[in-house]
Amino acid sequence: MAPQPKAQELIGHRLLDGDGNSVGKISQVYFDDQTNTPKWITVRTGMLGSNESFIPFQGARAVKDDLQVPYDKDTIKHAPSFDTDRHISAEEETEVYRYFGMRPGIPGQRPGDSGDVGRHSRGEAATAEGRTRPGTETGREEGSAIRSEEQVHVGVERQESGRARLHKSVEAEEFDENVPVSHEELRVTREPVTEADRAAGEPRMEDTEQEFVLHEEHPVVSKESVPVEKVRVTKEEVSEEQRVHGERQKERVDVDGDDGMREGRREGRGGERGKGGRKGPGPIG
Template sequence: MTLPARAEDIIGLTAHDKSGAKVGKVGQVYYNDQTEQPTWVTVNTGLFGMNESFVPLQNARTEGDTLVVAHDKAVIKDAPNVGHDQHLSESEEMELYRYYGLPTQRGVATDRRSESGRTSREAASMTRSEERLNVGTRTEEVGKARLRKHVVTEEQQVSVPVRREEVRVERTPLTGAERSAAGKHADFSDAEQEVVLHEERPVVGKETVPVEKVQLGTETVTENRTVRDKVRKEQVEVDGVDERRKR
């Protein structure tokens, strides 16, 4: 397929070399001032596509979204680093012709710009990264708790009611009949009687009885803690660009 006549149909195509290896995106198209034919394109090469290399369009063709050029990728990447202004100077263009081993053509190459006055080209870009804190939690063993029992002796005092018997003397006057009956046998003699006295005494006994159940358990409480750490981030700086041309 022949090359498109319009710059906007070439800019943004992916350039491949004659063996099919991908070279990069087409950034600018340069036309011959006399023939008004596209003569050169710049292709973004190098790390992150930050470098632009001039590639001749002689014997190039388009296949869908691909621009197939007639030179190897390694040759294109090592092309002379000439300026990327609106015009290629005659000496710059001659240097490129000599590098690619092409016959020179009359007319200085000029890049084709869009109606806004800015070059229709794909902007160079890079990815900026930064670190962020991802804070989580993990469960760690911080200690152990044990239940242990041992025997201690303490003194207890308990008040216990006890009963006892005491001797009490009761005197009851005899009635007439009792006196008469006793008088018939009355005589003086010794006599003796016994009374057995009783009393209660405290008796101490011991028994082991269960009184309560003791067990260990855990509960979860939540508290807030502040985590601090240093993070890195990338900053983008542009070198070698006139401040008036920055947007």
């Protein structure tokens, strides 16, 4: 006979059908209120794991780190699904029993083994009084409290950090350059009179005057405005990290009582506190 796996070791492991195909991951383990033994397991199915189907624990066997049940994949996917955060009612248990072809209240017994289907046996009546609930020990719930805590959403907002202006102004600067210039000068040359000059006739003695015009160059400065460059201004987004520090509030639930009080046990996903079988009084959260 294959050994029965421990309930607390099943959460998060795969559920295999009778042919060894993976159906989904085990999400919850439900215990019988009277015997405190595993009675149902739930598995998440569907494209996003949104459906949670109830499967009998009876007949399951460990296959390495997984759990295999004697049902095909299609049967498991279409098994009844209920709210997993409460007890299962007698009507819901009966629905699951009948879906898997088992007598209500007698795990493993098929219809026709003994008695008529639907007749309440002693075991079924006991199940109706102490309904199966997820991961709890024998006893009934006397009270509950919802614990809340603040969730911090860190984002960014855009604010004006400054302004810049593009301003064009005119300013003067001195320059100093060498410019080549020229001017005219008179040069006097004395030469002896030639025979030709004498043959020209006897010159008269008189006062005469000749005027010569002299020229010179001076630097002249002229100005014109010409484009020399284009100045562009652009904005760039620069990313950096800044540390955000603050505090958030969360509620704390403390259960005080006499010795012997113990906290209920619930096997759930992810090993959250309050779902891993911790016993004894103390804070929750």
